[in-house]
Amino acid sequence: MTGSPAQDGSPVPGAPPAGGQPALRLGTRASALALAQSGMAAAALTAATGRAVELVHITTYGDTSREALSQIGGTGVFVNALREALYAGEIDFAVHSLKDLPTAAPEGLCLAAVSERAAVNDVLVARDGRKLADLPAGARVGTGAARRMALLRMLRPDLEVVPIRGNVDTRIGFVRSGSLDAVVLALAGLQRLGREEEATEVFGPDVMLPSPGQGALAVECRDAALVPLLATLDHRPTRAAVTAERTMLAVLEAGCSAPVGGHAIAGDDNVLSLTGLVATVSGSRGLKRSLAGGVDDPEGLGRAVARALLAEGAAELMERAA
Numbered sequence: 001m002t003g004s005p006a007q008d009g010s011p012v013p014g015a016p017p018a019g020g021q022p023a024l025r026l027g028t029r030a031s032a033l034a035l036a037q038s039g040m041a042a043a044a045l046t047a048a049t050g051r052a053v054e055l056v057h058i059t060t061y062g063d064t065s066r067e068a069l070s071q072i073g074g075t076g077v078f079v080n081a082l083r084e085a086l087y088a089g090e091i092d093f094a095v096h097s098l099k100d101l102p103t104a105a106p107e108g109l110c111l112a113a114v115s116e117r118a119a120v121n122d123v124l125v126a127r128d129g130r131k132l133a134d135l136p137a138g139a140r141v142g143t144g145a146a147r148r149m150a151l152l153r154m155l156r157p158d159l160e161v162v163p164i165r166g167n168v169d170t171r172i173g174f175v176r177s178g179s180l181d182a183v184v185l186a187l188a189g190l191q192r193l194g195r196e197e198e199a200t201e202v203f204g205p206d207v208m209l210p211s212p213g214q215g216a217l218a219v220e221c222r223d224a225a226l227v228p229l230l231a232t233l234d235h236r237p238t239r240a241a242v243t244a245e246r247t248m249l250a251v252l253e254a255g256c257s258a259p260v261g262g263h264a265i266a267g268d269d270n271v272l273s274l275t276g277l278v279a280t281v282s283g284s285r286g287l288k289r290s291l292a293g294g295v296d297d298p299e300g301l302g303r304a305v306a307r308a309l310l311a312e313g314a315a316e317l318m319e320r321a322a
Ligand SMILES: NCc1[nH]cc(CCC(=O)O)c1CC(=O)O
Pocket: 075, 097, 098, 099, 100, 184, 185, 186, 188, 189, 213, 214, 215, 216, 217
């Protein structure tokens, strides 16, 4: 893991601060999406607090390895290098895609803020502007996520689902080059890159239930004294929603890695509604349950939906690996 100051006009580390306090060092991966997300968080923090923020690029094993994510520890690999830089004191805070954060709370780090959620939807980017229903039988559709594989196979068992990896540009590139007919991506990622026009279909959460945490960003730091400052980025309804989703995921995940979807909405009436899904990767079976509860107890709601799914047979379904 290497940290180096960004060559993008950010303040030089160690330079005397203009107005008193030193710039906060924000660790970021160097992918276009990570840079967009970190840049947005840095701008929002500076606008809210007046503190300058400098970007520090961190290379993660998930960025350089071409191995399947499931082989190298899942999406946690994107997170770990940033956390090591936090522990080493090389950076003051990090911004992660919340859906990539493992559910286990890390020792000695604070989840200082969960930013207001962007779009939760998955989208299709297909050749010739096609929608899922327009793709011919046998069309090749790429995704690396077990949840998207399962849902695609349930919606269109006649398609060929192709496991792929890579950043947004690489994945859309498979369609532009003709090696795939379509790929499935997160709308939030496309929007942050200014590329949402490339989506040929936006799936509602009723069609493709999103991943727990999808569309939200997590702000993490080591020094608890920074939490009040970073908490200016926190959005309480989003934090409640993703807490319900991630509690459900944590309960279901005990001992399995089956596809799980989760989407909660915090309404104006202090009601939190959570829908959870467990499926087989083959798409042969899926279970979906929705419950509502108070916005002040998202953990209770997450546990209740997980228990409802388990009572319907989610554990047996998850045991049958495929
Ligand atoms: N797994 C990679 C990842 N992590 C977060 C996003 C998109 C942004 C988000 O969901 O917040 C993506 C890309 C994608 O799934 O297409």
